[in-house]
Amino acid sequence: MRCSAALAAFVVLAGAAAAEPQRLGFGRPATPQEPGAADIDVRADGAGLPPGQGSVEQGAALFASTCAACHGERGEKPLIPALRLTGGRGTLATPGAVQTVGSYWPYATTLFDYIRRAMPFNAPESLTPDQVYAVTAYLLRLNGIVPDGTVLDAGTLPRVQMPNRNGFVGVYAPSH
Ligand code: HEC
Numbered sequence: 345m346r347c348s349a350a351l352a353a354f355v356v357l358a359g360a361a362a363a364e365p366q367r368l369g370f371g372r373p374a375t376p377q378e379p380g381a382a383d384i385d386v387r388a389d390g391a392g393l394p395p396g397q398g399s400v401e402q403g404a405a406l407f408a409s410t411c412a413a414c415h416g417e418r419g420e421k422p423l424i425p426a427l428r429l430t431g432g433r434g435t436l437a438t439p440g441a442v443q444t445v446g447s448y449w450p451y452a453t454t455l456f457d458y459i460r461r462a463m464p465f466n467a468p469e470s471l472t473p474d475q476v477y478a479v480t481a482y483l484l485r486l487n488g489i490v491p492d493g494t495v496l497d498a499g500t501l502p503r504v505q506m507p508n509r510n511g512f513v514g515v516y517a518p519s520h
Contacts, residue, residue, distance in 0.1 A: 389453070397495055400485040447508060452484060
């Protein structure tokens with residue numbers, strides 16, 4: 345009995361596959377805006393950075409209210425050591441390597457990308473572009489990479505030189 349029920353189901357399914365319906369009765373076409381809203385990646389060279397701007401000082405206030413609970417005040421004394429965001433310059437090749445924004449990240453642009461899509465950890469994609477520019481500027485200031493008063497936008501952010509920019513090696517042979 346069981347067997348024949350399963351066989352019947354198979355026959356029905358096989359029949360459905362053969363008919364190839366044009367519409368399955370659910371879903372809808374994407375609106376023209378929807379693919380654009382999901383397209384938030386920012387490349388290393390800054391392609392994809394949105395309009396907007398934010399300063400070190402604006403970022404300091406936002407970091408205190410939105411990030412410090414996990415990453416520690418000024419990114420120094422986090423909940424767990426892996427969440428430290430400052431310091432560690434020059435330690436990567438030592439047994440006590442401390443990996444942070446300042447010691448490890450090769451591009452400021454991809455720092456923006458990461459924060460925009462993933463932080464705060466409990467509410468990803470909740471920050472506006474202005475807020476992401478601001479908190480990125482603050483993290484770069486904490487790491488001694490930009491001075492007080494810096495305002496970052498799509499023009500200035502790609503020009504920031506990260507200390508570990510040349511600390512990476514390509515693992516694939518050039519294709520040409
Ligand atoms: C609820 C806790 C929490 C909050 C709040 C939070 N983060 Fe994070 N953050 C994390 C965790 C957990 C990771 C590691 C995630 C992973 O590796 O997948 C992380 C990773 C990061 C990293 C990457 C660190 C590295 O070097 O790999 C950055 C940068 C960062 N957070 C910035 C921020 C900023 C800016 C804010 C505030 C807008 C924020 N975070 C708020 C928990 C938090």
